[in-house]
Amino acid sequence: MPLLPPEVDDYLTALAGTGLRDAVLDEMEGRAREHGFPIVGRAVGRHLELQARAIGARRVMELGSGFGYSAFFFARAVGEHGEVVCTDGDPDNAALAEGYLRRAGLWERIDYRVGDALTSFAQLEGEFDVVYCDIDKDGYPDAWEAARDRVRVGGLFVCDNTLWGGRVAGIGTGTSAGRDAVTPAIVAMTRAVADDERYLNSLVPLRDGVLVALRVA
Structure with a gap:
């Protein structure tokens, strides 16, 4: 269920587009609408870019990338010498993402790995400036x-869909057994994250909820 009135959501989306x-971003949004594919949308995308730019991110790990919509914003943030692992x-x-992001002039900043997100993450070494989570909710x-010890101090753990249509607060339950089943995983x-004293976090009620946690120690 929408958490914001449609008029407010439209206002935020329009503001984010300023x-x-x-044209490539427009195409990606068109594809998402046509195929019912979940993307974060332009307002959240700009928020992700802002957060990454604010900490000077150069290395981003995406757990769950779809056809590259959120990577579009992270790739803009990290700059020509940065890297976004999808x-x-x-x-x-992956093929769709390459097509879109290559035409957007961002593909050289992308390392796209096909397979299980956490397995791919484990195969990489070192810390990340941002770890972004948008995998299946039970995961x-x-x-x-996997991420908490691999975000550098001063870096961010960011997670989408953390309000889950209000289900985390008991709103909208009973309308989808599948969504209800994974709600406890999102809450857990x-x-x-909230209990980890190394992180300072805020759950931003934008779209379906974006959890942003800054590692401070």
Whole structure:
């Protein structure tokens, strides 16, 4: 269920589009509408870019990338010498992402890995400036376990869909057994982040909820 009145959501989306006119981004949004593919949307995308730019991010790990919509914003943030590691289990999404991001002039900043997101993450070494989580919701606790020690001090753990249509607060339950089933996993991950004294976190009620946690120690 929408958490914001449609008029407010439209206002935020329009505001996020100010100064950002990009034909490739328009195509990606059109594809998402046509195929019912979940993307973060332009307002959240700009928020992700802002957060990454604010900490001077140069290395971003995406756990769940689809056809590259959120990577578009992260790739803009990291600059020409930065890197965004994308993950998705569907090779068709990887091919679509390459097509879109290459035309947007951002593909050289992308390392796209097809396969399980957490397996791909484990194969990489070192810390990241941002770890972004948007995998299947039942995997959220495992994603946090994998990410919490690999975000650099001063870096961010960011997670989408953390309000889950209000289900985390008991709103909208009973309308979808599948969504209800994974709600406890989202709540458990969010609580674990909140309980970690090394992180300062805020759950931003934008779209379906964006959890942003800054590692401070």
